[in-house]
Amino acid sequence: MMLHIRNMESSRCISLVEKELIKFGLHFKTVELGEVELKENLSHEKLYLIDIALRDAGLELIADKKSRIIEMIKAAVCELVNLSGELPKPNSPCYISKKVNRDYTYLSNLFSGELGITIEKYIIAQKIERAKEMLEFTEITLNDIAFELHYSSVAHLSNQFKRITGLTPSFFKQHLHDLDFKSNSIISR
Numbered sequence: 001m002m003l004h005i006r007n008m009e010s011s012r013c014i015s016l017v018e019k020e021l022i023k024f025g026l027h028f029k030t031v032e033l034g035e036v037e038l039k040e041n042l043s044h045e046k047l048y049l050i051d052i053a054l055r056d057a058g059l060e061l062i063a064d065k066k067s068r069i070i071e072m073i074k075a076a077v078c079e080l081v082n083l084s085g086e087l088p089k090p091n092s093p094c095y096i097s098k099k100v101n102r103d104y105t106y107l108s109n110l111f112s113g114e115l116g117i118t119i120e121k122y123i124i125a126q127k128i129e130r131a132k133e134m135l136e137f138t139e140i141t142l143n144d145i146a147f148e149l150h151y152s153s154v155a156h157l158s159n160q161f162k163r164i165t166g167l168t169p170s171f172f173k174q175h176l177h178d179l180d181f182k183s184n185s186i187i188s189r
Helices: 011-023 044-055 065-081 092-100 104-115 119-137 142-148 154-165 169-174
Strands: 002-006 028-032 035-038
Touching (some): 002 065, 011 044, 065 092, 065 119, 092 104, 119 169, 142 154, 142 169
Antiparallel strands (some): 002 035, 028 035
């Protein structure tokens, strides 16, 4: 049985979902961003209880097809943003289309129609969130962050960072502990 889960966008989410499934005594084949393949079928009651447990962690089960596709797009974007800078940068529309197994024009129209933001802007927002994490939790240089996130230059990263957050990356890094940036997410999930 496949479960589709909204807001599952990191390895921490994968670990959290695995722990919840184990608490319920469930056996799973795979747990990936946005979906879980269980070894058994579940009753509606058990699904409801799992959904409640996931909602406490900011996640939720998805029932409708459009929402599942949007979560698949988000998962593909997260994978894309987290690809190593060492690997060649894939063409975003082709990568997303292949991952979701749908025409990119359809995906783009669905995503922007449902969320009110284009996939391209969502990718930029996710890249800036990743840059913020790297600035907060690592000591790598801005040049290395730009390379890792496939920006053409530090200036390009800095311009997008400032446009999205209102701050330069260096100001963000210097004042990280003075202000509470952790609760400011770019896109509500």
